[in-house]
Amino acid sequence: MGQLVNGWQLxxxxxxxxxxPYQATNQNMNVQYNPQKTPQHPDGQVxxxxxxxxTVEGTNQTTAMNWTTWFGTDQSQQGLQPVxxxxxxxxxxxxxxxxxNCFVAPLxxxxxxxxxMGQVIWPYIRTxxxxxxxxxxxxxxRITDAQRVEVRxxxxxxxxxxxxxFGINGTADNQLRFTGVSDGSTLVHNDNAETTGTPxxxxxxxxxxxxxxYYF
Numbered sequence: 763m764g765q766l767v768n769g770w771q772l773x774x775x776x777x778x779x780x781x782x783p784y785q786a787t788n789q790n791m792n793v794q795y796n797p798q799k800t801p802q803h804p805d806g807q808v809x810x811x812x813x814x815x816x817t818v819e820g821t822n823q824t825t826a827m828n829w830t831t832w833f834g835t836d837q838s839q840q841g842l843q844p845v846x847x848x849x850x851x852x853x854x855x856x857x858x859x860x861x862x863n864c865f866v867a868p869l870x871x872x873x874x875x876x877x878x879m880g881q882v883i884w885p886y887i888r889t890x891x892x893x894x895x896x897x898x899x900x901x902x903x904r905i906t907d908a909q910r911v912e913v914r915x916x917x918x919x920x921x922x923x924x925x926x927x928f929g930i931n932g933t934a935d936n937q938l939r940f941t942g943v944s945d946g947s948t949l950v951h952n953d954n955a956e957t958t959g960t961p962x963x964x965x966x967x968x969x970x971x972x973x974x975x976y977y978f
Contacts, residue, residue, distance in 0.1 A: 770899055771899065772898070772899050773898050778892070779892040784884075790844065791844065791865065791957075792933045792938070793844055795943065843882060845866050846864055847865075847949065848863075849885055866952075896920065898914060899914070902977075909978045921968075922966075924964035925966050931963050934956040938954060
């Protein structure tokens with residue numbers, strides 16, 4: 763009984779990481795603009811280009827709203843930023859990391875006014891933390907003075923603790939989607955129901971391994 767019970771060794775490794783800055787890896791919330799369809803414009807809201815429009819050059823039109831049409835180039839480092847109308851860190855529910863209702867579509871320039879784009883640096887939004895713990899137990903059983911058998915049982919994520927993260931299901935839960943752009947009287951809010959500020963999925967599972975080694 764002592765040979766069976768005594769002499770077991772245990773080793774473990776546990777990692778905890780606090781959430782990283784959200785905007786460091788997601789500069790503009792993967793923002794997407796859907797053309798706003800109207801009876802007058804069944805293919806979507808029409809914008810006169812270039813921006814700002816003028817009577818001399820404003821002859822081109824587009825229903826797309828993206829980095830290229832807004833800036834005239836696709837080389838923007840931070841992308842087309844939504845406008846913040848409140849602090850996205852305030853009034854959060856349990857498990858919620860930001861309030862998507864605080865983001866609205868920017869205001870495009872017109873022939874008579876300049877546009878308004880959101881601030882490049884947001885308030886500090888933190889992503890979900892990461893936790894993982896590995897465990898292994900092993901013991902050597904002596905057969906003779908020169909021979910022994912070592913038995914090892916190891917488990918990765920032995921607590922079977924899944925970690926929440928944004929973007930596991932593509933970008934569905936961390937993509938702002940605006941139908942059209944805001945104007946001076948109407949603010950266009952996010953209409954992507956999957957982006958709630960709470961990760962829609964978790965990732966992680968227990969993985970176990972049994973091994974035996976014979977020394978002779």
